Amino acid sequence: MADTYHDVTDLVEKARAGNRASLEQLVDHFHKDVFRMVYYRTYSPMDAEDLTQEIFMKMSKSLSSLKDAGSIRPWLFRIALNRVRDFHRKKSILSFFGTTTELEAAAQATAENHNNPANTMMLKEFQSQFRKLTDSLSQREREVFMLRFVDHLGIREIAGILKKGESTVKTHLYRAIKKFRQNPGLHRLLKGELL
């Protein structure tokens, strides 16, 4: 498993040269990250599975066009973000926001994945509060906030992914954090009252 920056860069170089095993390891390395990224933008595990598959297909086909092997992560997230945007363009407004059934299914899937069905209610509460926060943000604020604090990308990387200036990214981030500070439900969760 690739653990360091150099390991990942090495895998990218080998995969680009046609090494199938390296490509598979690369997919393994980013699978959870990409799936989670898509999930928090669709709130549907089923759609996230399909989109993740498509994103990695696109990655394997376009890997040769990646100029800097070290920037694989932001590059992959850009592919993912574009694919999610296409998905939302095609989906109806109802599917975009997800249904109650979808949210319950997601919480159920999360609880099963973590082998802890008793926490389903608690997970549902977190996801509901988290959803309220992200829904309260503008599209740009939400994207920047998620990329920064959930997907763990730097300001410069986010600017590259969104094709925006760093100052624009910072402005959206500032506004998003301000709204986050005004969300009492999440603060209650973060203080550990439910977890």
Added chain:
Amino acid sequence: MNSKNLHLNEDQVIRSVVDENDLTATVGSHLSTCLVCQGKKQQIEQQLSTLGRMARELAPLPRREVRLPFDKPRSLWSWRPVFVAGFAAVLLIAGICWYALVTTSQEKMMSQIMRETKKDEQLMAEIYALEEYAPVDLYPDISAESDVGYFDEFLRFVSPLEANQNAV
């Protein structure tokens, strides 16, 4: 002006969370020395960090494996390096064989010539010796029976009577 008036407000703390370098020199200088403001900043950072960690940990995990496209059969062009390497190897082997062949045949030819020359020299030496030490004219008369009378003389010398009787 006391230090309380200089404390960062909520907006400034949030700006410091986004990027500390964007603060004005005065505000930045205060933040670097004020434990109260540093505490406020760290609290917000902690909240955001916890939120991100929970979001990562509580997200569902993918259940389906990613299927990658099958390897396409390689085009002839993509085999080009293999062809070039193979051709180079054939050329190299042919070169080595040719060199070995040429070297061996040259050696053989040289030794053949040497043997022939030696034979020629021997022959010439024999001819020269024959010419140099040629037998005298009498010599063939001893060996060839050019004069049968010589034997009769010899018999007469050994046994004169019998020779005379035969003569009668």
